[in-house]
Amino acid sequence: MFNEVKGLNEECGLFGVWGSPNAAQLTYDGLHSLQHRGQEGAGIVSNDQGTFHRHRGLGLLGEVFSRDPEALHQLTGDAAIGHVRYATAGNHGVENIQPMQFEHPEVGEFALAHNGNLTNANQIRQELLAKGVTFQATSDSELLGELIQTSNEPSFAGQLIAALNHVHGGFAYLLMTPNAMIAALDPNGFRPLVIGELPDGGTVICSETCALDQVGASFVRDVEPGEIIIVNNDGMSIQHFTTDTHLAICSMEYIYFARPDSIIRGISVHDARKRMGAKVAQEHPVKADVVIGVPNSSLSAAIGYAQASGIHYDMGMIKNQYVARTFIEPTQAKRDRGVSMKLSVVKSVVAGKDVVLVDDSIVRGTTSKYIVRLLKRAGAKSVHVRIASPVLKFPCYYGIDIQTTKELIGANNTVDEIRDLIEADSLAYLSVDGLVESIGALNDSANHGLCTAYFDGNYPTPLYDYQAGFDAEVTRLGLYEGAN
Incomplete structure (x- = not known):
């Protein structure tokens, strides 16, 4: 299951x-x-x-x-x-x-x-x-x-x-x-x-x-x-x-899944991601020389971060569009090789500079660690990672393939521990309230119309087949008291 x-x-x-x-x-x-x-x-x-x-x-x-x-x-x-x-x-x-x-x-x-x-x-x-x-x-x-x-x-x-x-x-x-x-x-x-x-x-x-x-x-x-x-x-x-x-549209649609040129329930995905980037800049400022985004889903958030912080935005990484996805590779060595083939650094943008690296999420952390190392090998003085979504702690059961906390780095480590694991100079995430504010309320009721269960454990429905497994995961990690 x-x-x-x-x-x-x-x-x-x-x-x-x-x-x-x-x-x-x-x-x-x-x-x-x-x-x-x-x-x-x-x-x-x-x-x-x-x-x-x-x-x-x-x-x-x-x-x-x-x-x-x-x-x-x-x-x-x-x-x-x-x-x-x-x-x-x-x-x-x-x-x-x-x-x-x-x-x-x-x-x-x-x-x-x-x-x-x-x-x-x-x-x-x-x-x-x-x-x-x-x-x-x-x-x-x-x-x-x-x-x-x-x-x-x-x-x-x-x-x-x-x-x-x-x-x-x-x-x-x-x-x-x-x-x-x-x-x-x-x-x-x-x-x-x-x-x-x-x-x-x-x-x-x-x-x-x-x-x-x-x-x-x-x-x-x-x-x-x-x-x-x-x-x-x-x-x-x-x-x-x-x-x-009870409207509870998946917040990951705005964060990651939907194309930036789509409009979901009247809200531009690109504009929502820019606001997420701007909000994490307000919540977690840092002194730096340049802001870059992990291509492609994080570029809108990186633009928003740069605009809110006043730090120069540049194209510091390039994505090779013709390389297969890396998450399906069977070993970490092959996944690392896949990332190295997919992403490359524009050295002239990052060399000798303090870099803000904006990404939409961190799942297991191995890709983030590889990118931080890539930037430092290209000459970056420091790399400050800013995530334009909250810490991913809980499984999803509604259509995203995140159904266990076993490999979720955010479920098993503190933010400081994650920072050390990915070898960043600093790390900060957008708050759940900041996420909701950035997307905007989707209806007029007290409920904001979003599912944020991946971040706070508040599932809008019973979990049925998954309840026993979820309870065991929560107990094992002590993540959330009374989640259902």
Whole structure:
């Protein structure tokens, strides 16, 4: 149940279009802009007047479709849904690549794509096994489809509502039947999901607004917690599978996961990250000559730090975009080699200078240590690390692959100990209050509308399958009294 932490791993990206010619090409283009959300696999299902066509595979989106140059052209129809995957549950085989397909006695074929993580997946899997269900994959994404198929409700709509009320945790779903595209968001809205309109009148539903921009769609609205959005040839309608909702969007979307050009619930990700950088500069000032950011997700925060502190900002590090991600490497030596191939220092920027290094987070600390050493080898007099988020202490169970504290350096060490471990001259983190202030309140209630559980242990939902393991972790580390 508890996976070893390999890094701040992305979740998944969803993109769907209804009522537009060449829907599969639009879906491909939209998924390309969501590639940062998942690089393990990709797939698209198209709908040509009720006949479904699917192509999926392991690897980046471009790799999946370049293996068969005709695949995209064979995805005909004016509707399609697609998915880019990072595994937070299940193994890494092609059987878990989405969208998944199902046969239904009422609607015929339907397809499903999921972003998030179910906290009661084990319980549901046992219930379905007892009913004789044979699973086609190992991830929790299949479970909603199987719940629909085994439901006693008389209609597909009723089966979907019952299934959505039976799954718990973080989920953004896109489904497609022969006659409709359907979206649903969990009662806490942990994952972003937005609706857009194409110039030709087609409707797009996707994970981030950057994908709307990619295909020339105009933003219409966010999908709200507990909503079911139904798009068909008659237009768009809105239902609710529950009204017991409590907005708690994942704060890591603003810190790390979303693209900086996206807007989440009316807040620019780039601007929020700049404010995080500015706030950590106010909370933890230091005398230095230059501010640099760890490319690429920390550059906005580094700009904000420089602007607030008055310290010169410069491009002190370069990222090689063509090197594979390092967190999947099996040994630390290989991970270090991967970092050395991915990041390089502009010596003229840091040599002989006191450097402020701004990063978005520290997970296990090994990459941070390597970067500090890299800067000092390039001639930096001192390196002062500033993290534009709070100390990462607690697991995430809603769709980010951080499900144990075992390798979280912040759960096992004090800030001073982390400073020594990464060999920095100083180290400081943004406060939780500073994070919330930087992002901004997302609703008008006393609750700020953010999930900050990774930093303070205040989970907005029961943990179900994960509760016993979480309690054991908390007890072992003495992290938090009464967390639930």
